Amino acid sequence: MVLSTVLNPSRSAPTSSGAFKCDVCGHTYKHSRSLRKHERFECGKEPQFVCVYCPYKAKLRGNLRKHIMVKHREEWTSGAAKIYVQKTKKKAPGEIPSRFRCDTCGKSYKLKSSIREHKKYECMKEPQFGCPACPYRAKLKGNLKKHMLSKHCLGIDKYFS
Known part of the structure; x- marks a missing residue:
């Protein structure tokens, strides 16, 4: 048994072939860091990055960038638009694991600094x-x-200095 598995039993040990296997979905990876990345960002998660040229969705920003470079190289290199990653739907306030809830509007935040910013700049404004x-x-x-950037392929710097 691998020492890291003994110290942290939630970590998967390499299989007999040396690969690291996800306990949830069964995907295997050559390196433990790849498995950790998969567990954190991909496994059981909905794609959150949307291509601006087609309906393609990706779970990782880098995968969307690769997709655009391969499938939409002509549009991208023509300068018609920049690569912009747009998150899909936002979670409802009750779905966000948070500790700080606005007593005025009910929005939730993970960080105290976020709720302060919300109250100062957003809430009821x-x-x-x-x-x-x-x-x-x-x-x-x-x-x-x-x-x-997402709707008009324009930078704000052009309008505001």
Whole structure:
């Protein structure tokens, strides 16, 4: 038995062939770090990264980048759009494992700093950043930037200095 398995029984020991096998889905990996990455980001998770050119979805940002470079090289190299990773649906407040809940609107956060930022800039505030290309408005400048990149393939720097 491998020492790391003795010290941490939740870690999988290599199989007889030397591969590391996921206890949940059975995928095997050559290195234990690959198995740990799989367990943390892939196994049992929904794809959260969406291709802007087709319906492809990926569980890892790097896999989406590879997909775009292979399947959409012409669109990407023409400069028509930048690679932008868009997360799929946000979780409902009750689904987020959190310790900090806003007493005004009920949104939940994992970090105390996040709830402070929410109360200062977002909660019960009107959106103050307007998209120059459509009616979209955002409460945070960063959210407007994400919107402009994903919907209009434009950088915010062009409009705001």
